[in-house]
Amino acid sequence: xxxxxxxxxxxxxxxxxxxxxxxxxxxxxxxxxxxxxxxxxxxxxxxxxxxxxxxxxxxxxxxxxxxxxxxxxxxxxxxxxxxxxxxxxxxxxxxxxxxxxxxxxxxxxxxxxxxxxxxxxxxxxxxxxxxxxxxxxxxxxxxxxxxxxxxxxxxxxxxxxxxxxxxxxxxxxxxxxxxxxxxxxxxxx
Amino acid sequence: xxxxxxxxxxxxxxxxxxxxxxxxxxxxxxxxxxxxxxxxxxxxxxxxxxxxxxxxxxxxxxxxxxxxxxxxxxxxxxxxxxxxxxxxxxxxxxxxxxxxxxxxxxxxxxxxxxxxxxxxxxxxxxxxxxxxxxxxxxxxxxxxxxxxxxxxxxxxxxxxxxxxxxxxxxxxxxxxxxxxxxxxxxxxxxxxxxxxxxxxxxxxxxxxxxxxxxxxxxxxxxxxxxxxxxxxxxxxxxxxxxxxxxxxxxxxxxxxxxxxxxxxxxxxxxxxxxxxxxxxxxxxxxxxxxxxxxxxxxxxxxxxxxxxxxxxxxxxxxxxxxxxxxxxxxxxxxxxxxxxxxxxxxxxxxxxxxxxxxxxxxxxxxxxxxxxxxxxxxxxxxxxxxxxxxxxxxxxxxxxxxxxxxxxxxxxxxxxxxxxxxxxxxxxxxxxxxxxxxxxxxxxxxxxxxxxxxxxxxxxxxxxxxxxxxxxxx
Numbered sequence: 001x002x003x004x005x006x007x008x009x010x011x012x013x014x015x016x017x018x019x020x021x022x023x024x025x026x027x028x029x030x031x032x033x034x035x036x037x038x039x040x041x042x043x044x045x046x047x048x049x050x051x052x053x054x055x056x057x058x059x060x061x062x063x064x065x066x067x068x069x070x071x072x073x074x075x076x077x078x079x080x081x082x083x084x085x086x087x088x089x090x091x092x093x094x095x096x097x098x099x100x101x102x103x104x105x106x107x108x109x110x111x112x113x114x115x116x117x118x119x120x121x122x123x124x125x126x127x128x129x130x131x132x133x134x135x136x137x138x139x140x141x142x143x144x145x146x147x148x149x150x151x152x153x154x155x156x157x158x159x160x161x162x163x164x165x166x167x168x169x170x171x172x173x174x175x176x177x178x179x180x181x182x183x184x185x186x187x188x189x
Numbered sequence: 190x191x192x193x194x195x196x197x198x199x200x201x202x203x204x205x206x207x208x209x210x211x212x213x214x215x216x217x218x219x220x221x222x223x224x225x226x227x228x229x230x231x232x233x234x235x236x237x238x239x240x241x242x243x244x245x246x247x248x249x250x251x252x253x254x255x256x257x258x259x260x261x262x263x264x265x266x267x268x269x270x271x272x273x274x275x276x277x278x279x280x281x282x283x284x285x286x287x288x289x290x291x292x293x294x295x296x297x298x299x300x301x302x303x304x305x306x307x308x309x310x311x312x313x314x315x316x317x318x319x320x321x322x323x324x325x326x327x328x329x330x331x332x333x334x335x336x337x338x339x340x341x342x343x344x345x346x347x348x349x350x351x352x353x354x355x356x357x358x359x360x361x362x363x364x365x366x367x368x369x370x371x372x373x374x375x376x377x378x379x380x381x382x383x384x385x386x387x388x389x390x391x392x393x394x395x396x397x398x399x400x401x402x403x404x405x406x407x408x409x410x411x412x413x414x415x416x417x418x419x420x421x422x423x424x425x426x427x428x429x430x431x432x433x434x435x436x437x438x439x440x441x442x443x444x445x446x447x448x449x450x451x452x453x454x455x456x457x458x459x460x461x462x463x464x465x466x467x468x469x470x471x472x473x474x475x476x477x478x479x480x481x482x483x484x485x486x487x488x489x490x491x492x493x494x495x496x497x498x499x500x501x502x503x504x505x506x507x508x509x510x511x512x513x514x515x516x517x518x519x520x521x522x523x524x525x526x527x528x529x530x531x532x533x534x535x536x537x538x539x540x541x542x543x544x545x546x547x548x549x550x551x552x553x554x555x556x557x558x559x560x561x562x563x564x565x566x567x568x569x570x571x572x573x574x575x576x577x578x579x580x581x582x583x584x585x586x587x588x589x590x591x592x593x594x595x596x597x598x599x600x601x602x603x604x605x606x607x608x609x610x611x612x613x614x615x616x617x618x619x620x621x622x623x624x625x626x627x628x629x630x631x632x633x634x635x636x637x638x639x640x641x642x643x644x645x646x647x648x649x650x651x652x653x654x655x656x657x658x659x660x661x662x663x
Contacts (some may be wrong), residue, residue, distance in 0.1 A: 035427040036234055037399070037659040043432040051433045062469060073361065075368040075395040084372060087570070097377040097455050100447075101384040108388045108444050115437045116302045116422065120429045125423025127402065134426045137234035137658075 005031055006162060007130050008141045008169030009176035013039045016139035019132035020045045028165050031143040034134040056114040061107025068102040069095055141169070227660050228320055235481070235660045237384040241650045241657075244409055244500055249647060252499050260639035267633010269310070270626050279349045281626045287619035288609045292627040293347045294459075296634060300340035301382065301456055302477075302597065305387070305449055306485025307333025309459040309517075311392060312445035315438075316366040321513055323656035325507045328496065329489050331651070335641040336488070337386045339634040344378070346630070374458035381455040388448060392441050392521065397435075398424050398530055399655040453481040460604065466547035467608035476528035483521035483567070484597035490514050490590040492642065494583055496651065505652050508581045515580035522571035525600075529564065543613060555620065556607045559599045566596020 010016040017039060031040075056109045056157055069092070076082075077089035116122065131140045145161045162179050169177045249257075274281045284291055307329040314322040345351045357379045359369045369376050401421035406654070408414035424430070457477035460468035490511065497506040536548040551560045568590045573579040580586065606621050645651065 014254075032427045034429065035424060035428070036403070037655040038431040038435050039661075042428060046287060046428055048429060048432055049435045053433055053436050054440060057444070061444075066573045068232075071359075072371040077372055080365060080368055082370070084370070087372065091372055094372040097374075097451065097458070098371055099381045099453075101380040104444050104448050104451075105384040105387060108391060108441055111437050111440050112391050114432055115395075119427075119433055121398070121422035121424065122431070123422060127405075127421070127425045129406070129425050133235075134404045135399070135424070137237050147251060188419045 004181045006143050006145055006165060006177070008143065008165070008172075008174040009131055010139040010141070010169075010172065010174055011137065012173070013042075013139060015172045015174070016141060017042055017045055019169055019174065022168050022172065023165060026164060026168065027168035028168075029139070030141060031144040032130070032142040034130055034140045034142070036135055036137055036139070037151050039139070053111060053114055053118070057107045057111040061103045064086060064106030069099045072098060072103060105189060145185030196391040196408045196608065221644070224507060224644065225507075227507075227509070228505055229507050230326070232504060232660065232661060237654055237657055237661070238403055238407065240502075241652050242404060244646070245404065245648065245650065246408070253643065253647065257640070259642045260636050260643060263632050263636025265633075265636070265641045267636050269544050270633055271342075273347075274346070274626050274630070275351065279347065279539040281624060283622050283624045283627060285619050285621070287612065287617050288606060288621040289291050290609060291602075291606050291621050292623050292631060293343045294372040295598065295605050296631055297340050297343040297454055298477075299338035299598045299604075300343070300483045300634065300638075301385075302453065302601075303336035303488045303594075304333040304340065304385070304479035304485060305453060305478070306391075306487075306489045307331070307336075308445050308449040309482050309485065309501070310397070310444040310489070312449065315442045316446060319513075321510055322446050322654055323660050324507075324510055325489060325493055325514070326656070327393075327396060327649075327653040328645075328651045329490060330389060330396065331642065331645045331649075332485075332488060332492060333389050334393060335645075336485075338641070339638050341382055342634065342637075343387070343630075372400070374455065374462050377455045378459060381452045382388065385448060385452045388441070389505050390447055391582035393443065393446060395438065395651055396424055396656075399426065399434075400650045400653060402426070403654055404650065449600075450478055453477045455544045460608075465608050465612060466541075466543040466627065467536075467551070467599075467604065470532055472528055472532055472535070476525070476532070479521050479524035479528065480567075480597060480600060483518060483525055484594055486514055486521065490518070490586055491594070494587045494590070496646070498583070500646070500651075502652065505657065511583070511586055512564060512580045515574045515586055518590070519574040520569050522574075522593075524568060526568035529568065547608060547611065550611050551603055551607050552608065554611065555643060556603070556610070560603050560607070563596050563599040563603050566592045567600060570596070 008019060010019065013035070016033065016035070020033060020042065023030060024045070026049060033046060034041060035042070072095040073092070076091070076095075081089045083089075129135070130142055131138050134140050143165045145165060166177045166179055172180050228237075282292070307326075310322050311326045311333075315326075345354050348354060357369065357376065359371075398421055401417045402424035403415060405417040405421050408417065454474035454477065457473040461470060461473040463469060493506050493514075494511070497503055533548050533552075536544040537557040539545065551557070571587050573585060573589060610621055611618055
C-alpha cells in the first residue's frame with residue numbers, strides 16, 4: 001500500500017457510512033472502503049459514479065438477438081430451405097424464442113465477463129486486503145493523505161490531514177486507526 | 190448484498206433505488222417495530238460467518254453420511270439402468286407407437302419445473318424486494334442447477350444415441366451444411382434449457398464469490414483454502430467492486446426473470462403447438478409456469494425443512510420463511526387449480542367432441558386414478574395453508590410439500606400419457622405401463638439430485654453469508 005494512506009476500522013455499517021460522509025465533507029480523499037457486504041448508500045457517500053455496465057448488457061444482448069434472428073432466417077430461407085407443411089421459409093414468429101434465449105445468454109455472459117474485467121477479478125488472483133477481517137465483519141476505510149515532504153511540527157509526513165482524518169474516524173467509533181501505513185496494522189491484527 | 194435494490198423495504202419502494210442513508214435508517218427503524226427480524230437470535234456478522242462456515246470446516250456428520258450413501262446408491266441404480274438401456278436400445282421402455290412420450294418427458298418437465306423456484310427466489314423476489322429470500326436463495330439456486338441437470342438427461346437418453354446429442358446444436362457440418370429446424374419447439378427447448386442452465390450457473394457462482402472469499406480468509410491454509418482462494422477471484426470487498434457487482438446482480442435478475450417465464454412456456458409449446466386434444470390449448474404456457482413455481486417452491490420447502498432440522502439453521506430458516514414460502518405455494522396452487530378448471534370448462538363448452546372426450550377421459554377413463562391423485566395433491570392439499578398454524582407447523586408443511594411434488598409429477602403424466610393414449614383414431618388407442626428400467630431411471634434422477642445437493646451442503650456455504658449480513662440490521 002502507498003505510504004500516503006491510512007485506515008480506519010469500523011464495526012458497524014452506520015458508523016462507516018457516517019465517517020465516510022464526514023471525511024469527504026472535510027475534503028479528504030477516500031481511496032477505498034472494504035466491507036463484508038454491500039453497504040447501502042456507501043457508493044453515494046464516497047462519491048462514486050454510477051457504473052455503466054448496463055450498456056454492456058443492452059448492446060451485447062440486443063446485437064446477439066438481432067444476429068440470431070438473421071442467422072435463423074438465413075438457415076431456414078436461404079442456406080437450406082425446407083418446406084414444412086407449406087409454411088413460409090422466413091417464418092419470423094417461430095424464430096422469436098431462440099432469438100430471445102440467445103439474447104439473454106449473450107447479454108448475461110457479457111455482463112459478468114465485463115464485471116470481471118473492469119474489477120480485475122480472475123481465478124487465483126492474490127487479494128489485496130487492508131484488514132484480515134474485511135470479508136467477515138469489519139468495515140475499513142482507506143483514506144489518501146498527501147505526504148508532506150520534509151520535517152513538520154508533528155514529525156515527518158504527519159500533515160494536518162492525518163490528524164483530522166484520525167479524529168473523524170475515532171469520533172465515529174473506529175476501533176482502530178492507523179496513521180503509519182497499512183501493512184503494519186494488517187500484521188498486528 | 191443486494192441492498193441496491195432491496196434498500197430499506199416496501200416503505201422506501203417509492204423512492205429511487207439508491208436513497209440517502211437517513212431515509213433508509215428511518216425506514217429500518219420503522220421496520221423493526223412493524224416486522225419481526227428476518228434472522229432470529231440477534232446474530233452479529235461474525236456469528237453469521239461462524240454459523241454458516243462451521244459445517245464446512247468439521248468432518249461430515251453421521252447424519253450426512255446417512256443421507257449421502259442412500260442417495261449415492263439410488264444414483265448408481267440410475268447409472269445401471271441408463272447403461273443397460275443405452276446398450277440395448279430404448280425398446281427397454283414401455284413406450285409404443287401411440288404413447289411415444291411417457292416417463293421420460295414426464296420426468297423432464299417435472300425436473301425443469303422444480304428448477305423454476307430457484308430462479309423465482311433469486312431473481313423475481315430480488316426485484317420485488319423480498320428480503321427474506323437471502324436465507325434461501327443460495328440453496329434454491331443450487332437446487333435449480335441440479336434439477337435442470339436431471340431434466341436435461343431425459344431427452345438426451347430418449348434420443349437412444351446420447352453421444353450424438355451435439356447434433357441438436359446448429360454448427361457447420363459435412364452434411365450439406367444441414368441445419369437444425371428452427372421452427373420446431375423441440376429445438377427451442379434445447380436453447381431454452383441450456384441457456385437457463387448457463388445463466389443460473391453464472392448467477393449462482395457470482396453470488397458465491399464474496400462467500401468464497403470469506404472462507405478463503407477464514408481457513409488460512411490447506412488444500413481447501415487454496416481451492417476457495419482460486420475460485421474467489423481475489424475478491425476483497427472493495428467499494429467499487431461491490432457497486433459494480435450489485436449492478437450486475439440486478440441486471441442478471443432482470444434477465445433471469447423473463448428467462449424463467451420463457452423456459453417453461455417453451456416447454457409447454459412442445460405440447461401446445463401440436464394438434465392433439467388435451468395439448469392443443471393456449472392456456473398451457475401460463476399454466477405450466479404457475480405449476481413450475483408451485484412444484485419448485487414445494488421442493489425448496491422439502492429441502493429447507495430437512496436442512497433446518499439437520500444442520501441447526503433454525504435462526505436463519507425461521508418460521509417466517511416457511512410461512513412466506515407456504516403462502517407462495519398456496520397462491521400458485523390456486524392458479525394451477527384455476528387452470529385445471531378453465532381447461533375442463535373450455536373443453537366441455539367448446540362443442541368439439543375430441544376435446545370433450547379428452548377431458549372426460551382424464552377424469553373418468555382408465556387413467557382416472559392419476560388425474561385424481563393430481564387434483565387431490567395439487568388443489569386440495571395446499572388448502573391447509575390458509576391457516577397460519579398449518580403454515581408454521583414443520584411436519585404439516587413437510588408432508589404437504591412432498592404430496593405436492595407427487596401431484597405435480599402426476600400432472601405431467603396426466604397431460605402426456607392420457608392425451609397420447611387416446612387420440613383421434615380409436616384404432617390407434619393404446620395403454621401404457623412403465624417398465625422397471627423406466628422406474629429405475631426416475632429413481633436414479635432423484636439419486637443424482639440428492640447426491641449433488643448433499644455435496645453442495647458439504648463443500649459450499651448453503652446460506653448466502655454476505656447477503657444475510659446485509660439484512661441483519663433490518
